């Protein structure tokens with residue numbers, strides 16, 4: 001079979017290393033904490049009914065999520081990971097030949113879906129590693145359908161400040177959808193997720209927020225994300241779903257996590273504490289890093305590829321930033337204290353070796 005011309009040159013998403021390897025995984029920005037006891041118990045119960053299809057319209061979970069934002073459940077759409085919601089956005093709003101605007105350095109799936117759906121990718125430039133909202137506005141053209149922006153961004157870790165985002169949304173023509181991917185917002189010091197509702201109301205109706213249970217909620221393996229948007233947009237996105245797109249285990253654990261927010265809150269506090277410790281290490285060792293509003297750091301290193309390999313030999317999996325368009329950088333997920341310390345030891349050893357080689 002000959003595949004469609006439009007998908008000939010797609011480079012598939014290359015996930016962070018270590019998924020099937022033994023070692024310390026600091027490559028995919030997951031939480032290092034396994035499910036707590038109450039989650040285990042709940043999942044055991046949920047397993048008893050996996051012979052049945054999951055709920056088709058999981059109203060209970062959507063109501064819980066909606067309540068958190070002060071919105072009705074009709075504003076919420078669930079996806080098999082927020083990746084699936086990105087796919088829904090393309091399915092619903094982007095025809096082949098339409099264009100989408102994607103920042104130069106950001107989450108790779110926005111561009112991969114553009115290739116799959118035959119959309120033209122327009123790249124907006126970065127300004128000191130931050131997303132340049134003015135450049136995005138300048139690049140909006142007649143064919144533009146969607147602007148993707150991640151706040152905080154992956155892999156830079158930088159947040160688009162709320163006031164800038166609100167101003168930006170007001171300037172974007174209403175025929176262009178602004179997809180705001182807030183996958184890491186729970187880790188940000190200036191977490192404005194509670195104000196999504198007012199942003200939706202203050203701007204036009206062409207905004208969709210994407211969230212995930214993969215990061216702060218520790219559910220990467222179960223695949224669950226959701227969108228928060230205006231009723232019309234939500235209704236269209238909801239129509240893109242296959243009948244049972246969310247599995248029953250994800251549904252029950254996510255409801256539990258929404259009701260017991262203290263479980264994820266405790267983990268976020270620990271990660272934030274470990275972040276400070278990492279920052280101190282970088283400062284002490286004169287390592288150039290971007291100030292992170294997420295659970296990872298993007299670090300500038302002369303021999304980044306060699307360091308990636310060095311870590312791998314020691315069983316520590318980090319992410320090299322070449323595929324993200326940031327050569328000379330690596331990204332490392334903030335993990336448990338003992339794992340962060342092993343990473344730091346590895347970096348110190350590498351730098352020492354470099355110094356030795358240079359002599």
Ligand SMILES: Cc1ncc(COP(=O)(O)O)c(C=O)c1O
Nearest residue numbers: 081082083107154183212214225
């Ligand atoms: C910015 C961003 N958005 C979305 C995702 C994907 O999330 P999910 O696991 O919900 O598909 C990631 C995963 O790393 C990400 O970095």
